[in-house]
Amino acid sequence: MRVSPGQYVRATFDFNTTESGEINLKTGEVLLVTDVINENWICGEIDHRKGSFPVNFVEVIDVPQTSNGQKLFLATESFQSTEHGDLNFRKGEIILGLKAVDDNWWNGRVGKNTGIFPKTFVKSLPTLQQQNNSTALTNGNSQASPKSDNSIRVPFKATALVDVTPQLDYELGFRAGDVLTVIEIVDDDWIEAELDGQSGLVSSVCVDLPKNC
Structure with missing residues (x-):
């Protein structure tokens, strides 16, 4: 199964772990893929929890494309x-939120059906902020890494938790246990680091x- 950052996956099995850097999964949960480590492991985010998990415990799902002001929601309960x-949906369905009606209701779409629905029956799905920067770099065939206007250059050491095979030219590959030199905090999801004369x-x-990063 081919997976790319920015896609969404649904857990097909429970995954229970106590390993640092890994994340527990429950069947049916939907996660945003934030990075591809190798052909067997990926990193993702759900409910502000981030970590790695095996590819064979999830399946890629199709979600609607969003534009400015729109959001993706996951139905936590069926709404009939x-x-x-009103917009009816079943638990586990992905809803495209078109616009907020008020603090408690949204106008949305599931398939060809549109209508309003209460926010208490759904939760919002995270988005990959880095995706726009990555797309711009890929289209421009640039070797440089994206920079943030408010990035902080604070050199310090950090230990790799998992093996990572770079998928793009500007990503850094390493093995679990390698000690990286972090040279920049790009945003909440990405850092720039060096290892053995290579950076990415x-x-x-x-x-x-460190917890204060």
Whole structure:
């Protein structure tokens, strides 16, 4: 199964772990893929939890494309209403939120059906902020890593938690246990690091970072 950062996956089995840097999964949970470590492991995020997990415990799911002001939601409970204009959905379905009606209701779409729905029956899905930068670099065939206007250059050491095979030119590869030199905090999800004279982007969930980073 081919997986790319920015895609969403659904857990097909429970995955229980006590290893540092890994994340527990429950069947049916939907995660955002933040990085591809190798052909067997990927990194993802769910409910503000980040970590790595095996590819064969999840499946890629198709989600609607969003534009400015729109959001993706996952139905945590089924919503069945007889009111005209309401949007019905089943637990586990992905909903495209078109616009907020008020603090408690959104207008959205599931398939060809549109209507309003209460936020208490859904939770919002995370998005990959780094995706726009990565796409711009790939289209421009650039070897440079993206920079953030408010990035902080604070050199320090960090230990790799898992093996990572770089998928793009500007990513850094390493093995679990390698000690990286972090040279920049790009954003909440990515850092720039050096190892053996090479530098590149690294997903922050794949290394043991100080808690204040």
